[in-house]
Amino acid sequence: MSKGVTPRSKDYAKWYTDVVQKAELADYSPVKGCMVIRPYGYALWEQIRDFLDRRFKETGHVNAYFPMLIPESFLRKEAEHVEGFAPELAVVTHGGGKELEEPLVIRPTSETIIWSMYKKWINSYRDLPLLINQWANVVRWEMRTRLFLRTTEFLWQEGHTAHATGEEAEEEAHRMIDVYRQLCEEMLALPVHVGRKTENEKFAGAVNTYTIEAMMGDMRALQAGTSHYLGQNFAKAFDVKFQTEDNVMEYVYASSWGVSTRLVGAVIMAHGDDQGLILPPRIAPYQIIIVPIYKNPKDKEKVMGLVSTLEKAFKEHGIRYHTDGRETVSPGFKFNDWEMKGVPLRVEIGPKDADKNGLMRIRRDTGEKIFLAIDDFMNSCKETLEDIQQSIYNSRLAFREANTTDVATYNELKEVVEKGGFARTFWAGNSEMENRIQEETKATIRCILFEKTKESGPCVMTGKPSTEQVIFAKSY
């Protein structure tokens, strides 16, 4: 294996796959389009999962598990839904050596199987709201795949809720997109735009789709999570009615929402540099890597004494750390290795440091390298990790703002999108215009912003006054 990764400036796509593989996050599987998530990459997903699972439970949700195999006919019950997913279904036609009477699809998403069950479970307004989440794998037979960002099989969570009123279901959809925003901003140090999808871009079967959109290191947009208000579409398709307090039968209202292992890709692309990954401390599997340095048994004893003091303190403070005690590779190799893996703080302890009862501390995000006495280090340690978390977020926000341009005309929009970045403008156009812009510029409306910089303005295409401010960008 060669050293280092392809520089981002030379080939961004190559840089990305280099980092994924060299940081040992994932590897290609024997099956086209699938990937193996390696322990270090899976650890990132576990951090995301743990954060979300806690938030889901805090907001009143419970976990359940529905089967992966779904009768093919279920998919056909919701017209838009089947149209949206039919081309990318994997279908099981044989089982136990015999052809099946009805083919089974491997879930591309679980609305249909879940709503077939909700029909059994929901009878009365007393059964509502029903707030269920599941952690699962899904399969979508995509034409083109990319490690983490788009794989044939991926891991995700999908929340599926049923409510007595549309307002309540809408509120739920908003609540959950906000949980995703918190995940990105607080945990992944990733600023996102929160907004609504246009008709063109919304989920197959949804009334409204809400999204969070992030800017990657190459200035392209990445949809990091979605939350849908489904109205009564699935309730009608699966005939899920409830009896109201007034003894009236009514279809229930629904929401669904999900994020996937794609978020790991977002972290890589948003923060990484030509040395490899840069992990925000809150998601980093190891927040601190300790590299002991010694030449002889005497030095080793001295150094390791200090190391175990540190380890004990890290445990007490709940800091995730790892000591790289490999004796077969040089310190220099370890420095590069852990930089590739994006560990936020590195601590080097050699005989010289041990003599002074101190250590060298190196920040992955800034490269800052300073000597600190052990006590000073321990006293500032948590604070430093927080500072790294914050400054990574700040730098991403600054990057996004520096590469966002308000545009007033279609020509300006083209220019901005061409050179890379977000174009922000008002919009009152229709679906055909959107398609035309996509054909001509490759850019799409990423979202209609919840947080506008101005109340209203003229539409970039039609000139008509509009209150809908949007972001145009090329996306993943």
Added chain:
RNA sequence: CGGGGCGUAGCGCAGCCCGGUUAGCGCGCCUGCUUUGGGAGCAGGAGGCCGGGAGUUCAAAUCUCCCCGCCCCGACCA
């Protein structure tokens, strides 16, 4: 599905155009010694159905045909 690239050791590649003894190189791996504060050095060693099949030939990694697979770029999508 369209365009491009590639299948030779665990990984990355050379050799192929112009067929010819034992198929090379770098990294990694194993053993030993010396090393260890930014990807260590030397010595020795292990490891190949040259993607698969069929053909041409005295002889195929190399030429011909067919097949399979993967990666990258587009259309589709989280």
